[in-house]
Amino acid sequence: xxxxxxxxxxxxxxxxxxxxxxxxxxxxxxxxxxxxxxxxxxxxxxxxxxxxxxxxxxxxxxxxxxxxxxxxxxxxxxxxxxxxxxxxxxxxxxxxxxxxxxxxxxxxxxxxxxxxxxxxxxxxxxxxxxxxxxxxxxxxxxxxxxxxxxxxxxxxxxxxxxxxxxxxxxxxxxxxxxxxxxxxxxxxxxxxxxxxxxxxxxxxxxxxxxxxxxxxxxxxxxxxxxxxxxxxxxxxxxxxxxxxxxxxxxxxxxxxxxxxxxxxxxxxxxxxxxxxxxxxxxxxxxxxxxxxxxxxxxxxxxxxxxxxxxxxxxxxxxxxxxxxxxxxxxxxxxxx
Amino acid sequence: xxxxxxxxxxxxxxxxxxxxxxxxxxxxxxxxxxxxxxxxxxxxxxxxxxxxxxxxxxxxxxxxxxxxxxxxxxxxxxxxxxxxxxxxxxxxxxxxxxxxxxxxxxxxxxxxxxxxxxxxxxxxxxxxxxxxxxxxxxxxxxxxxxxxxxxxxxxxxxxxxxxxxxxxxxxxxxxxxxxxxxxxxxxxxxxxxxxxxxxxxxxxxxxxxxxxxxxxxxxxxxxxxxxxxxxxxxxxxxxxxxxxxxxxxxxxxxxxxxxxxxxxxxxxxxxxxxxxxxxxxxxxxxxxxxxxxxxxxxxxxxxxxxxxxxxxxxxxxxxxxxxxxxxxxxxxxxxxxxxxxxxxxxxxxxxxxxxxxxxxxxxxxxxxxxxxxxxxxxxxxxxxxxxxxxxxxxxxxxxxxxxxxxxxxxxxxxxxxxxxxxxxxxxxxxxxxxxxxxxxxxxxxxxxxxxxxxxxxxxx
Numbered sequence: 008x009x010x011x012x013x014x015x016x017x018x019x020x021x022x023x024x025x026x027x028x029x030x031x032x033x034x035x036x037x038x039x040x041x042x043x044x045x046x047x048x049x050x051x052x053x054x055x056x057x058x059x060x061x062x063x064x065x066x067x068x069x070x071x072x073x074x075x076x077x078x079x080x081x082x083x084x085x086x087x088x089x090x091x092x093x094x095x096x097x098x099x100x101x102x103x104x105x106x107x108x109x110x111x112x113x114x115x116x117x118x119x120x121x122x123x124x125x126x127x128x129x130x131x132x133x134x135x136x137x138x139x140x141x142x143x144x145x146x147x148x149x150x151x152x153x154x155x156x157x158x159x160x161x162x163x164x165x166x167x168x169x170x171x172x173x174x175x176x177x178x179x180x181x182x183x184x185x186x187x188x189x190x191x192x193x194x195x196x197x198x199x200x201x202x203x204x205x206x207x208x209x210x211x212x213x214x215x216x217x218x219x220x221x222x223x224x225x226x227x228x229x230x231x232x233x234x235x236x237x238x239x240x241x242x243x244x245x246x247x248x249x250x251x252x253x254x255x256x257x258x259x260x261x262x263x264x265x266x267x268x269x270x271x272x273x274x275x276x277x278x279x280x281x282x283x284x285x286x287x288x289x290x291x292x293x294x295x296x297x298x299x300x301x302x303x304x305x306x307x308x309x310x311x312x313x314x315x316x317x318x319x320x321x322x323x324x325x326x327x328x329x330x331x332x333x334x335x336x337x338x339x340x341x342x343x
Numbered sequence: 344x345x346x347x348x349x350x351x352x353x354x355x356x357x358x359x360x361x362x363x364x365x366x367x368x369x370x371x372x373x374x375x376x377x378x379x380x381x382x383x384x385x386x387x388x389x390x391x392x393x394x395x396x397x398x399x400x401x402x403x404x405x406x407x408x409x410x411x412x413x414x415x416x417x418x419x420x421x422x423x424x425x426x427x428x429x430x431x432x433x434x435x436x437x438x439x440x441x442x443x444x445x446x447x448x449x450x451x452x453x454x455x456x457x458x459x460x461x462x463x464x465x466x467x468x469x470x471x472x473x474x475x476x477x478x479x480x481x482x483x484x485x486x487x488x489x490x491x492x493x494x495x496x497x498x499x500x501x502x503x504x505x506x507x508x509x510x511x512x513x514x515x516x517x518x519x520x521x522x523x524x525x526x527x528x529x530x531x532x533x534x535x536x537x538x539x540x541x542x543x544x545x546x547x548x549x550x551x552x553x554x555x556x557x558x559x560x561x562x563x564x565x566x567x568x569x570x571x572x573x574x575x576x577x578x579x580x581x582x583x584x585x586x587x588x589x590x591x592x593x594x595x596x597x598x599x600x601x602x603x604x605x606x607x608x609x610x611x612x613x614x615x616x617x618x619x620x621x622x623x624x625x626x627x628x629x630x631x632x633x634x635x636x637x638x639x640x641x642x643x644x645x646x647x648x649x650x651x652x653x654x655x656x657x658x659x660x661x662x663x664x665x666x667x668x669x670x671x672x673x674x675x676x677x678x679x680x681x682x683x684x685x686x687x688x689x690x691x692x693x694x695x696x697x698x699x700x701x702x703x704x705x706x707x708x709x710x711x712x713x714x715x716x717x718x719x720x721x722x723x724x725x726x727x728x729x730x731x732x733x734x735x736x737x738x739x740x741x742x743x744x745x746x747x748x749x750x751x752x753x754x755x756x757x758x759x760x761x762x763x764x765x766x767x768x769x770x771x772x773x774x775x776x777x778x779x780x781x782x783x784x785x786x787x788x789x790x791x792x793x794x795x796x797x798x799x800x801x802x803x
Contacts, residue, residue: 092802111778175625175628177621177622178555178621178637178642181637200625200628203624203625203786205786286564289566290565291627292781293786304770307773309770310770
């Protein structure tokens, strides 16, 4: 009797199942009613109305998912960015003022700017150079694979690998495991603690991203170069254009649209960079970037106001690039 | 394509879309039922063999069932189940140990959904206060037992809004300095018993020049800097009383107050002294685990860290945990108490769990009372790897040398406080306090500048 006593007041598993079943039955009933209604409506409408229904039925799921997965979160984030830490009271532009005045966050914005300038330019330049050099090569496979390989490594994996490269052992009595430090110690007798050297450390992290993105740039640009008609290149050669001149006056203009796409794609990826910074420095030593600070603010310090404000800043920064990218694609389509 | 077929496709798509909407509506409306749990009244007499006499206070509830909801999972959970097996056999109460890592989120769901567990083991006092409206006040017996067996600080952590709810369970201690007894014996160093002696010993080791006096590491991935907050908290407890510490953690004492400045100045004497720690900036890139390796291989003498470091050093650095007397074991490590300003001031920094009751089940109250008894604490400690702050806990039952030191620290503690950064607002305790302690060493940021920067982020 008393063993049942405790459980009597609690829900038994059967009660929980029964509850859920009645809910399921109700849902099915409502579902059936809607189906019936649609059938009746479709039967009674004109051909023109049927056309309209067709459009709505096909677009609705996509629009619904976009609303739930993209539009709604964006609006919510925008509203949160004007509210306090717990999203209870409106605070006006306080979170944005915070983002542009607190020195730590200004450093974050500055670093993100450095990333966005450096990574796309350097990785696209190197990728372009390698693509051009291997374009007429007999067996470019090995070189291209080696350069493309970092692309297959996750950002976190790359961060961990490079962390070992930059690792530094301050105690002379213990072995040095950092590759760069070991080389530097062998040559100079000493090494800096790489990840602590401001502002060098931000550039050391940027190298990791360039290492990954160069392969992407190279592969896409090499494919575009393959599409340049042989006659154009041959004509330039017959006219006596030097390889350098050929590169700048034939190849570059011919793949201009692709270069823009590569640049903008890498720029968007760089604006969102998070994993490399998080695994290598955790955002310390003045190497923080927007995405990492946004995560810390919102999900570690539970300040949804400042976190959302940073997310919106990131969002606004990406919009013009996406707009330019789309316009470029459209223009390319009309040209061909 | 026939219009019928087209129509069917259209119908299907609408149906799917509308059922999605329906499903969304359905989930939001099923939290109506409330529940209350009745207590169970048992009456039949159990078998009273001789060894069950110790459980006389908990008799009369045969056949009752008690669920303990907790974050503690296997392998630890099985040691708890073993510890109360005899209690279950004698009293006839069946205890279900329900461990989950989703404790914090699920406890709220269960208390609101009317399926609250009988007992909940709260891993930190802050969470206990969140559930104060669901918790049942402690029985008079439990309150008397806790008054008699724990220092007042522990009772205070089980109290919310002046009502005592939850009795302490296990404990952990952070006020440790790890060292190698062999290194100390070989060099003829003595264990310091005051803060001044600790600094004097550090000076002596630095002057001898063979070993680096301290190994310090703040590195811990995205949580880099927390080890620095522990230094601040421990020294705060040493320089001031509990009230000042509480004022600091709750924000009543501004973070850039001269009192806090005195704490960081004191910490700087060790952490920012290159004679003690070598390269100061590298503290930020050295993980707290790696820093401990130096104790094992003899490259440094002391490392301030919580008790859990022992397991890491045994596993990753091939260390052996020994008694302080075992001075001939290569790679043997143990701890001494991170000393107070004077020999009779013994504050301790640490943590612990608290058992709160959420139902009116009499058997649950009995189990709660039993878990606060000296009998159970000794039984649990004897199984190994565990200790508590219970005054009745006999150190003879605590096998591990480090845990023995921990129990002594807790039983002699003149002041006990929980990790302050866990109590502070997350923006500070898991944000600026970490990052600023990191900048303090990595960028050689000035003491006052560090405190001002943390103060600026405090949501006053």
